[in-house]
Amino acid sequence: MSTLEKLSEYVEHGKGKEAKSLTQKLLGDNISANKIVQEGIIKGLDAIGEKFAAFEAFVPELMVAAMAATEALEVLRPKMTHGTLHKTLGTVVIGTVEGDVHDVGKNIVAMMLEGGGFNVVDLGVDVPLAKFLKEVQYHEAQILALSALYTPTRLAMRDVIEALKKEGLRDKVRVMIGGAPIDQDFCNLIGADGYAPDAPQAIKLARSLLA
C-alpha cells in the first residue's frame, strides 16, 4: 500500500493523529500538497461517503473522518498559501440560519467541504440574514450553504435568497441548502440552486455547482 493510500485509510477511519503525522511525512518526502489532498484526503472522505450512502457507516464514523481530514489539512495549510493549491476549489460561506442553533450536521458538512478542497468560512449558528450577505460579499464566495433543523426556521432560508436578489447578489453566488426538513421540493420552492441530504452528497453538490 502506498503512503498516500495509507493516508486515505487513516482519514476514512477517523485516525486524526496518524493522518496528521503521515501528512507531515509526505510533505517531507516532497509530495505536493495538491497530491496529498487529492489522492490522500479526498479519497478517504469519498470512501467514508460511499459507506455512509450504503448504510455501512453512520454519523460517528463520518464525523471522525471529517475531523481527521481537517487535522491533516492543518498541516498542509502553510503550504497552500502559494503554489497550485493557492487556488482552492472555491469559497463556501456556511451557517445555520437565524432562529436555529443546531450545528452538528452543518459542522460535518463544513469539515468535509474543507477536507474536500474548498475554502470554508463557517459563520456558526443563528446567523442573521444581513451577516450572510455581508460575508458572501467580503469573501467573494462562490457558494452560500444554509442549514436548518426545524421546519419553521427553514423559512429563513427563503428570506436569505430574497435578500440576495434584492441586493443584486443572487447571480454572483450559488446557494445550496441542507438539514433534516429540506428536500428537493423545498429547494425548488425557495429557488435555491441545490440541496444535499447528507455531508458526502454536499461535497458532490458543491463540486457540481461550480463545474
Place this chain on the structure above:
Amino acid sequence: MKDDPIYKDRRYRINELRKKNEKMTSRERTIKAINFEEPDRIPIDNWMVPEIKKRCMEYWGCESEEELLAFLGVDVRDNYGPSYVGQEFKKFDDGTVADLWGVRRKVVTYGKGTPHEGTFKEVAWSPLEHMTSVEEINAYKAWPTPDWWDYSKMKAECAYWHPEYFVLNKGDRLDRTAQLKPMMYLRGIQQTFIDLAMNPDIVECIRDHVVNYFVEYNPKVFGAGGNEIDMFMMGDDMGGQRGPLISVEMWQKYFRDAFRKYCDIAHEYGLKVMYHTCGDVYQLIPEFIENGLDCLQSLQPQATNMDIKRLKQEFGKHLSFQGGMDIQQVLPLGTPEDVKKMVRYAAENAKRGGGYIFGTSHNIQADTAMENVVALFEAYHEYGVYG
C-alpha cells in the same frame, strides 16, 4: 366551550363523525389497539407546540386545553410523572437556566416578527463537554437522584383522567427515560458522536450514570402511579433523516442492555412500553422488538425506510405503532387535500388488526396553517373508523 354559531359550525363535522363512530371510551379504545384488537376507531394521540394549541383553541372556541383535547377526540392523556422538589434550578446571568442534569438551556426565538414566530429551549452549555477522563465525569457533582422528586400526587393526577382516557406516563423532555439523549445534553451532540467513535470508556461511564438513575427512578414512578398508569413511554432519538444515527452494532454494544432493562422494569409493573424516536430506525426495529418494545412512535414518513405500510407488513405482528403524520412537508407545505390523503393512507395500511394510534411525526409546528390542522383532525375521524 364557546357557543357562538361560528364555533359550532367549525366543530360540527368532528362532532358528527364522532357521534356516528364512537362506541367506547378513549381508554377502552386505546387499550384494545395496543393489544392488537380492532376498536371502534383508530385512537388519536396529539403532539402540538403551544403556539398551535393556542390557535386551535381560538379556532374551535375552546376555553382550555382540556376542552380542546376532549373536543378533538384525543384519546391519550399525558402524565409527566412526579413533581420536582430538588434544589431550585439555578438561573444564570446570561439568561440560561440549569436543568435536572445541570445542563444549561436558553430560549431561542425563531421567525421573529412573522406569523409563525415561536420559541424553543435549546442547550446552551453542556457541563461534561470538556472533560477528558472517566474520573472527572464520575466526580461531576450534579448527577440527579430519584430523591429529588415527590411521588405522592402522581396517582391522583393519573386517576383524574380515568376511566375515560388512556394515561401515558412519559415524563417531560428533560427527565424522559433515555440513554443517548441525556448523554448528548451533558456532553454536547458533537462530542457524543466523537466519543461513540473513539472514547468507549467515556460513553459507558456517562451511560451508566444515566441508566442507574432511571433504573432507580422508574420503579418509584410506576409504584406511585399504580394501576392508574396505562402505558410507559421512553424516548431517545436514534434515527436521522436517512438511516439510524449509529450502526446496529454500536447500538447493541452501548444501548441494548439498558433498553431491555427499561422495558423489563415497566413489564414487571404490568405496563406496555412505547418508545419515541425521530428518524429512520428501520435497521434497529428488530432489535427493539427482540428487547421488549411494544409500541414504536412517532413514525416519521419523510425519513427513509419509515413508510407505515412497509413497517406494518414487516413488523406489525409484534409491534404497534403511533405516528406517521408528516410535520416536515405535508402539514406545513401541503394542501388540506394532501393532509387527508396522508391520513387515509396511514389508516388504510396500518389499522388492520389494531396496533395503530394516529399521531404526528413530532409536534405540529407553528408553521402549519390552521386549515391543515383542521383537515388532519377531520380526516382522523373520517378515515379512522373500523367496520
